[in-house]
Amino acid sequence: MGTSATEQLGSRQFCSECGRPYAPEDLARFGNAAICAECKPNYVQRMREGVATPASMQYGGFWRRGAAVIIDGILIAVFSLPVKMAFSIFGFNSAFSPMHAGILAAAFGFSALINNALYLIYYTYFLSQKGATLGKMLLGVKVVTATGGPISVGRAIGRYFAQNLSFLIFGIGYIMAAFDDQKRTLHDHICNTRVIRD
Secondary structure, rough: OOOOOOOOOEEEOOOOOOEEEEEEEHHHOOOOHHHHHHHHHHHHHHHHHHHOOOOOEOOOOOOHHHHHHHHHHHHHHHHHHHHHHHHHHHHHHHHHHHHHHHHHHHHHHHHHHHHHHHHHHHHHHHHHHHHHOHHHHHHHEEEEEOOOOOOOOHHHHHHHHHHHHHHHHHOHHHHHHHHHOOOHHHHHHHHHHHEEEE
């Protein structure tokens, strides 16, 4: 098993800051963190300033994160229900006409599009502005960069789509958090983010 700040890949290890692989002897050790020469100056400076570093972060656990995802799903479902119901009713009423049978499929498709748009807006706003969705806030965790800073709007959008990928591969992207030393999912790896205890 690896240390709490590095991942073994054969004879290679990953920098706790940038995530790039290096030979073990090319990394400087700071407690449980392994830092490459390029990241070392900024890392040391943040340590002096008392900013959270990977070695000092307390990561959100698998079950806590899973519960937050469920809460967020319920909240979005409640908010989007009136929109989905309106399109569904419209689709069913229009489908009774032979000339408009395709409207039913279009209504369901548009409803799904609206639902995804609501999810995207929800995740992007809360992650980039608050650091956590409502579900994560309730469970006491937040999303940060690898260096402990807030994530940008662009990274929040990217993380949303990467999260969909974690779901589409039968949830394996989420399950990864149970076996990762920093509790990272696939979308955390893709976007270089961490979920930490707030």
